[in-house]
Amino acid sequence: MVGNKSDLYLEEEVTDEEGLKLAKEINAIYQRTSAKSDSGSIDELFMNIGKKILEPDSVIESNLTKDEKKQRGKILLKQQIREEEQASKKRCCG
Numbered sequence: 001m002v003g004n005k006s007d008l009y010l011e012e013e014v015t016d017e018e019g020l021k022l023a024k025e026i027n028a029i030y031q032r033t034s035a036k037s038d039s040g041s042i043d044e045l046f047m048n049i050g051k052k053i054l055e056p057d058s059v060i061e062s063n064l065t066k067d068e069k070k071q072r073g074k075i076l077l078k079q080q081i082r083e084e085e086q087a088s089k090k091r092c093c094g
Helices: 006-011 016-025 042-054 066-093
Strands: none
Touching: none
């Protein structure tokens, strides 16, 4: 699901919340784009489509709410720290 002309947000008929909710219900990708402000690029959209086809259970960033993005960022940071600690231990004491 693609919302075009996201730069005209004052005239929107579907909010991000509504779009995200529907996308989650039907397991679709949700993304807003704007050629004018060059946001939400079409290249990114097609990369997300390919990712969704190849990895159906993968997380598509554009489908996350701000709170979900924050939570995901915290989880990924903890995971990265753990991986770096393990790699450091292997180099040190392997």
